[in-house]
Structure formats: C-alpha cells, structure tokens
Amino acid sequence: MKKIFILIAVLTVISCANKQKTENREYIVLSGKIENQKAAKISIINNDFTKEISLNAEGIFTDTLRVDTGYYSLYHDRTNATLFLTKGEELKITTDATKFIDSMRFEGKDATSNKFLVDKVLRNRGKDPVAIFSQEEGEFIKTMSDIRDVTSQKLKEATDLDEAFIAFEKKNIKYAHLINLSRYPQYYPYYSKNENYKPSETFMAYFKNIEYDNEEDFKIYENFRQLARQHYSKKLNPFEDVKGSVATIKNLKSQVLKNTLAQELAFFISPSGKDADYLYTALSEISTNEKFKKELTKKYTDIQKLKAGKDSPTFDYENHKGGTTSLADLQGKYVYIDVWATWCGPCIAEIPSLKKVEKDYHNKNINFVSISIDALKDHDKWKKMVTDKELGGVQLMADKAWQSQFVTDYVIDGIPRFILIDPNGKIVNADAPRPSDKKLIELFDELKI
Structure with missing residues (x-):
C-alpha cells in the first residue's frame, strides 16, 4: 500500500510539473508532416505576424511560435487553412497536400478545436456564391443566418471543446456572419444585374453598433479585420x-x-x-x-x-511574336506601357478601353506596349490569352514577375499600372491615366500625339 501511495505522489508531482511547464511556456510548438508536399515550406500568418517554416524532404517540420492564443492561417503553396493555437501548448498536424483540408489530422490540446474549424469549412464547401448573392435581400439574410445558426448549434452541442476556444469561436462566428452580410451591397448588383439596388435600413442596422476601433478583436479575428478595413476604407x-x-x-x-x-x-x-x-x-x-x-x-x-523629365528605367523582354523587344527599340515615338497579368481582374477589365485607344491612335506618334508580370510557370497561359483575346500593340512578358528590374525600378506595388514615356526615353508620367479614364486622351491631346 505504501508503494502505491508513493507512486501516486510521484505521478502527481510529474503531472503538476508538466502543467506548470506548459503554463509558463511563452511559445507554441508546431510540428507535423505534409505528404506529397508542393512547396519546400509552410507559412503561418496572422495580421502583422508571418513565419516561414521549412519542410524536409519527407515533408516533416517543427518550430516554435512566440505568439498569443488565437487564430492563424497556415499556407502551403496555394492552399491554406485556419488554425487555432494556444500559447504554451503543442499542436501536431498531418495532411496530404493533394487533399489539404480534407485529410487534416491533429494531435495535442487544440486537436478538437482545429477539427471543429476543418469541419466548418467542409460543411460550407460547395455552396454556390453566385446563387447566394443573387438572392433578394430578405432571402439572403435568411440564408446567411441559417449558416451562422448551424455553426453556433454545432458549437453548443460539442462536448469535447475547450472553454477558451468556445469563447473565441462565438465571436468568430458573429464576425463571419457580419462580413458575409457586408459583401451583399457590392455583390448583389453585379450578380443580379440590378444596378439600382440600395440596402434597406433593416439591412444596414446590422452594422450600426459595431465598435470598429477595437484593437483586441482586430488582432485576433481575420473576419473583424476585414470588417474594420472595409469600414475605414469608406471613410x-x-x-x-x-x-x-x-x-x-x-x-x-x-x-x-x-x-x-x-x-x-x-x-x-x-x-x-x-x-x-x-x-x-x-x-x-x-x-x-x-x-x-x-x-x-x-x-x-x-x-x-x-519625376517627369527623368530618364526612364529600361526593359528588354520576350516578345509574343518572337525574339525580344527593348525600350531602345521603340524610341522615336511616345510609349504607353500597360503593366498587367492574366490573373488580374482590373487589368482585364481595361482591355476593351485599351483596344479602342490603340485603334484611335493607330499610325500616330505612339507605341502601345503591354508587359505581363505573370510567373514563369504561367508563360503558356500568357501566350494563350494574348492570342485568344487578340491583344494588339507590343505584347511582352517580364522575366521575373514582380521582381523584374523594370517593375521594381518603377516601384510598382499594384496593377494595372500605366506609364507614358516620350520619344527620347524620358518619363512623361510614371503613373499615367488608365485607358478607361478620359484624362488619358486629354493628356495625349496636350502632347499633340
């Protein structure tokens, strides 16, 4: 009997020591394995925190994260998942990169919390956003409320979730509902072709009592960050x-x-x-x-x-028609440059206007040049789009996408970007008007092009 008491005492000491060690730990231990990896790393991101973790040849990784308890995004190649991490704890993740979300498995204190998040994604997968955002306002609100209520009920019924996670997730569900509602005034007119829609007072009441200047929630919840940024972007x-x-x-x-x-x-x-x-x-x-x-x-x-009048940075890039073309090859005429990419919606939206301007200024003192900053792996996609959309002018592809010298020299951090250069290779406007902007023609007229 004495030996049993001694054993219990020892186990109690070990248990308390382990608990104290976890509670005092100022970091999270994240480890796991990604089968069929598509990249040599994963990234963990949350607001202003980013950490890249290397995978070995077998897809195994382990690292420590000095972060607070909350939600974090796990990225691998072009896929991502939301994680819930608790400060001082360990979480092990295993998944297959070819079925990233579907095959996720977890070990550790937060295993059930993260399984809840995965199940939530799988439950809502397959819902047609076009059909949902084409609904009339009242029907849309009901659809969004039903989605929220199902998730809330699942959270309520769960018997194996940590109380701290439940508290976090209740707010997360609320903010997810609000951000979905907030997109309706923009998406509905587009999908329904009803450009005259204006949200009702009942609809707008959902956003009246939100405290947008809330640092704690801004740091924790991605959905709240989107809400706050959306709110202040209007101001x-x-x-x-x-x-x-x-x-x-x-x-x-x-x-x-x-x-x-x-x-x-x-x-x-x-x-x-x-x-x-x-x-x-x-x-x-x-x-x-x-x-x-x-x-x-x-x-x-x-x-x-x-600044206007400075020598323009130069380029010498692959031409869609073969060979390469440099800025020097085009001197003697004005050069209007469109920096774009096949994946850029706003860029593609400018194509009809650009075609019209090119047609109107055909055989005049100006060359029209489009420089794609698509990644090298999308080279064939670029060639196909140029052909399929019958893009005119001089069609070039930059050599290193965003890191191409011409792109970095012009400090381009968003596309489409338009640039006008004079016949002597001097900058006229490093941030010229878009083809759809009437100011472009006014500029051309001023220069007597």
Missing part, C-alpha cells in the same frame, strides 16, 4: 481629401489599426501624386511599425527618380 478618400484621411487615422485609439491603415494609405504615394511629400511625413509619424517605415522611406526615395 478614407486620399484622392480628394488627403489631410482628412490622415486625420481619420490619427484619431483612432488602436495603434495596430493605425499601422494597418497607414500601410494602405502608403499605396497613394506615387511618382505623380501631388501629396507624396505630405503623405510620407504623416504616415512616418503615425506608424510604429519600423519595418514598414523603412520600406516607406525606400519607396519615397525611389519615386524621386521617377
């Missing part, structure tokens, strides 16, 4: 009121939200932007993200080289 108007947009960000309580919106506003620091100097100074003062501020300073410094 920011850098094209017409730069100072008002900056003031809106400055007045926020959440520094994390300030940092995020400052990064979004930085997109408007461009070679042709008249407020570039003001924006650079203001955003540098607002943000506490040192990495962002370093990148912002580099961008601001680089665009100084892209």
Whole structure:
C-alpha cells in the first residue's frame, strides 16, 4: 500500500510539473508532416505576424511560435487553412497536400478545436456564391443566418471543446456572419444585374453598433479585420481629401489599426501624386511599425527618380511574336506601357478601353506596349490569352514577375499600372491615366500625339 501511495505522489508531482511547464511556456510548438508536399515550406500568418517554416524532404517540420492564443492561417503553396493555437501548448498536424483540408489530422490540446474549424469549412464547401448573392435581400439574410445558426448549434452541442476556444469561436462566428452580410451591397448588383439596388435600413442596422476601433478583436479575428478595413476604407478618400484621411487615422485609439491603415494609405504615394511629400511625413509619424517605415522611406526615395523629365528605367523582354523587344527599340515615338497579368481582374477589365485607344491612335506618334508580370510557370497561359483575346500593340512578358528590374525600378506595388514615356526615353508620367479614364486622351491631346 505504501508503494502505491508513493507512486501516486510521484505521478502527481510529474503531472503538476508538466502543467506548470506548459503554463509558463511563452511559445507554441508546431510540428507535423505534409505528404506529397508542393512547396519546400509552410507559412503561418496572422495580421502583422508571418513565419516561414521549412519542410524536409519527407515533408516533416517543427518550430516554435512566440505568439498569443488565437487564430492563424497556415499556407502551403496555394492552399491554406485556419488554425487555432494556444500559447504554451503543442499542436501536431498531418495532411496530404493533394487533399489539404480534407485529410487534416491533429494531435495535442487544440486537436478538437482545429477539427471543429476543418469541419466548418467542409460543411460550407460547395455552396454556390453566385446563387447566394443573387438572392433578394430578405432571402439572403435568411440564408446567411441559417449558416451562422448551424455553426453556433454545432458549437453548443460539442462536448469535447475547450472553454477558451468556445469563447473565441462565438465571436468568430458573429464576425463571419457580419462580413458575409457586408459583401451583399457590392455583390448583389453585379450578380443580379440590378444596378439600382440600395440596402434597406433593416439591412444596414446590422452594422450600426459595431465598435470598429477595437484593437483586441482586430488582432485576433481575420473576419473583424476585414470588417474594420472595409469600414475605414469608406471613410478614407486620399484622392480628394488627403489631410482628412490622415486625420481619420490619427484619431483612432488602436495603434495596430493605425499601422494597418497607414500601410494602405502608403499605396497613394506615387511618382505623380501631388501629396507624396505630405503623405510620407504623416504616415512616418503615425506608424510604429519600423519595418514598414523603412520600406516607406525606400519607396519615397525611389519615386524621386521617377519625376517627369527623368530618364526612364529600361526593359528588354520576350516578345509574343518572337525574339525580344527593348525600350531602345521603340524610341522615336511616345510609349504607353500597360503593366498587367492574366490573373488580374482590373487589368482585364481595361482591355476593351485599351483596344479602342490603340485603334484611335493607330499610325500616330505612339507605341502601345503591354508587359505581363505573370510567373514563369504561367508563360503558356500568357501566350494563350494574348492570342485568344487578340491583344494588339507590343505584347511582352517580364522575366521575373514582380521582381523584374523594370517593375521594381518603377516601384510598382499594384496593377494595372500605366506609364507614358516620350520619344527620347524620358518619363512623361510614371503613373499615367488608365485607358478607361478620359484624362488619358486629354493628356495625349496636350502632347499633340
């Protein structure tokens, strides 16, 4: 009997020691294996946190994450899944890259929580977004409410979930419902072809009492981050009121939200932007993200080289018709450049307008050049789209996608991007109007092209 008591005491000490070790641990241990891996790494991402973890030849990985409890996105190649990670715990993941979500299995304290998240994705898979967003407003609200209610009921019925996860997931379900509702005013007119739709007061009431300036929820919930960014993007108007947009960000309580919106506003620091100097100074003062501020300073410094009258960066890229074409080959005429990609919806939307401009200025003092920044693996896709859509002008493909020298020299961080160069290779406008913008023709007329 004495030996039994001693054994129980020893086991109790070990159990307490292990519990204390877990509670004191300031990191999460993430490990696992990805069968049939499609890339040499995975990425764990949440708001301003990103960590890449290498896979060995067998797809095995292990690493520590110094992060707080919450939701994180796991990326592998072009697939991703949402994880719930608890600070101080260990989670082991096994899956097959060819059936990424379907084959996911978990071990560890958060295994059941993560299985709940996978089951939620599988349960909602196959729902037709076109059919859902084509519904009339009342029917759409009911559909979204039904989806929310099923998930809430599953959460309520679960008997093996951690109480902390349940608390997190209740909010997550609420924000998922709200972000789905918020997309309706934009998607419904497009899918239903009813351009006259305006959301009712009943519909808009869903968004009245949301505290968007909420740092804690912004850091934890991706759905809330989307809601907040969507909300403030409507309040920011850098094209017409730069100072008002900056003031809106400055007045926020959440520094994390300030940092995020400052990064979004930085997109408007461009070679042709008249407020570039003001924006650079203001955003540098607002943000506490040192990495962002370093990148912002580099961008601001680089665009100084892209002022009108400066020598244009050059290119020498593969021509769809064969061989290569350089900027020097085109000197003697103005050159209007469209930087695009086959996967870029807004780029493709400009094609009809670009074709019209090309037709109207055929045989005039201007060359039209389209430079694709598709990845090398999509080379055949680029060639096919140029042929199928009968794209005119000079069709080129950059050698290193986003990292191509011409792209980085022009500080291109979003496409489509249009550039106008004069017959002597000097920059006219490093951020020229789009073909669909009447200001382009006004610019051509001013230059007597």
